[in-house]
Amino acid sequence: MRRDVFQAIADPTRRAIIALIALQAMTPNALAENFNTTRQAVSKHLRILTECELVKQEQQGREIYYSLEIEKMKEIDSWLAQYRKIWETRFNQLDQVLLTLKK
Template identity: 75%
Template sequence: MRRDIFQAIADPTRRAIIALIAMQAMTPNAIAEHFDTSRQSISKHLRILSECEIINSNQEGREIYYHLDIDKMKEIDKWLEQFRKIWEDRYNELDKVLENLKKNKNEPNI
């Protein structure tokens, strides 16, 4: 069973859950209230997120609070790093072009 963070965030409901509990821990029931699906299906999503170690839980009585492990989100950021380098280079390149255009306003290149 392939189960990494990219597969975890592929589902829109899971992305919404992640965003929802980012600021404060929540119980499955409380989370499910925000969605148009059953508590059990939310429970399944929570299990997947747990297996990916994106979320953690701590039990309080009969309630279980799930909270985001924000550090795991950095893994996506890390993968994105290689592309960020490219688009920043592009931006600088464009910057240079614009600067040259400004400088040589009256000396068009060919």
Template identity: 65%
Template sequence: MRRDVFQAIADPTRRAILSLVVVGAMTPNAIAEHFGSARQTISKHIQILTECEVLVQKKTGREIYYHFNPKKMKEIDIWLERFRKMWEDSYNQLDDVLNDL
């Protein structure tokens, strides 16, 4: 089963990993140091993020570094954009009602 970007960000640990890697590329060990979980658990989260193409791995010498892929996160923004207009319209209607009071 192929996972999508929404499954990638559904888990709080994966969102925390993304918050770390967005600042700069990191090795799996460097990522795991920030969590109280077993290294194997963090590796599974990294694997899911990589399968969803939210993280991209690049090998430098003997080390593997994980980089954030902002293009993949654009899918979330595109999906949310459909709702953003609806929310803005609702807020504008509420503003009109409150201004009339």
């Protein structure tokens, strides 16, 4: 099973889960109440997110709190960095053009 961060964030429900647990740790039941889905479905998404280390869990009694592993999000950021470089270069080039026109 090839699980990577990009595959994990491909699903909109998972992105919604990420958005919620980024703010505070939550249980599967609490998460399911926020969507039109069952606890089991959320549970499966959490398993995928856990497998690619985007999420960490903490047991408290019979409840399991899930929270975002923010470090892993940087992996997407570093992939994006190469393209950010491109659009920043283009922006600077445009900037140059505008400056030249102004003169």
